[in-house]
Amino acid sequence: MDMMTMNLTDFKKIQGKINTVLVPIGMIEAHGPHCALGTDVLIPREFVRRLEESIGDKVLMAPEVTYGHSWGLAPFAGTIDISSEAFSAYVYDICKGFYHNGFEYIILFNGHGGNNSSLDIVTEKLADMGVKSLTVNWFIDYREDIKRIAPDPGHAGEDETSLVLAINENYAYTKGVGSHEIPLPKRFRFKDGGKALYPEGFSGNAEEATWEKGEQLYDLLVGKVLKDIERFWSL
Ligand SMILES: [Zn+2]
Known part of the structure; x- marks a missing residue:
């Protein structure tokens, strides 16, 4: 069920019958020199497209939240950073709106690590x-499984770049990009610290990304997400 193209008559028909909404949460930010700035929106959108085939009759697929919070990548060109306070309040109000429309189960499909702590605040209040x-948080929840297909994942790393290539091979490139480790513990905080953590705006071995790995990752992760959603519905 795609909310973006649904009319009020059809929306009223599903109210009370469908109690679950999925809201993709993204970010527009630097993803190394090689990956689309909208990577964190494109990947959740693709997951929605693939999940729709299995659970589209039981879940309202809501339009995504495009902009998020990124302390780490804020110093980079191409990053549009929303403060965690504004972002949390905005997402909370969106979710409250769905709750008041009869959706008791809310799935936040998050494409961006910088959003995590804000979403914790939101979901506790909800x-x-x-x-x-x-x-x-696909990149955290299934990280060990991901590493079996893309051994060196990260921000615009082998996993994310592969997932973008599987959407469209023109949305990323890999030649000459190389590999970058995060040189400091992420828990160190200092002004413009993201520039020290991500000297090239990415981490992991992006050079090894392929669209085939992306396809394998979607196949694997869609199955894992579906299992988690089934468990969630038993709450
Ligand atoms: Zn990303």
Whole structure:
């Protein structure tokens, strides 16, 4: 069920019958020199497209939240950073709106690590209000599985770049990009620290990314996400 193209008559028909909404949460930010700035929106959108085939009749697929919070990549060109306070308040209000429209189960499909702590704040407040939520942080939740296909994942790393290539081979390139380690513990914080953590705006071995790995990752992860959603519905 695609909310973006649905009319009010059809929306009213599903209210009370469908109690789950999936809201993709993204970010527009630097993804190395090689990956689309909208990577964190494109990947959740692609997951929605693939999930729709299995659970499209049970879940309202909502339009995505395009901009998010990125302390780490804020100093880079191409990053449009929303403060964590504004972002949390905005996402909370969106979710509250869905709850008031009868959606008790809310899935936040998050494409961007910098959003995580804000989404924790949001979902705790929602839970206190009576909402059941599942936040899918695909790059964290299934990291060990991901490494079996893309051994050197990261921000615009082998996994993300592969997933973008599988959407469209023109949205990323790999030749000459290389590999970058994060040189400091991420828990160190200092002004413009992201530039020290991500000297080239990415981490992991992007050079090894391929669209075939991207396809394998989608196949694997869609199955994992579906299992998590089934468990979520047993709450
Ligand atoms: Zn990303």
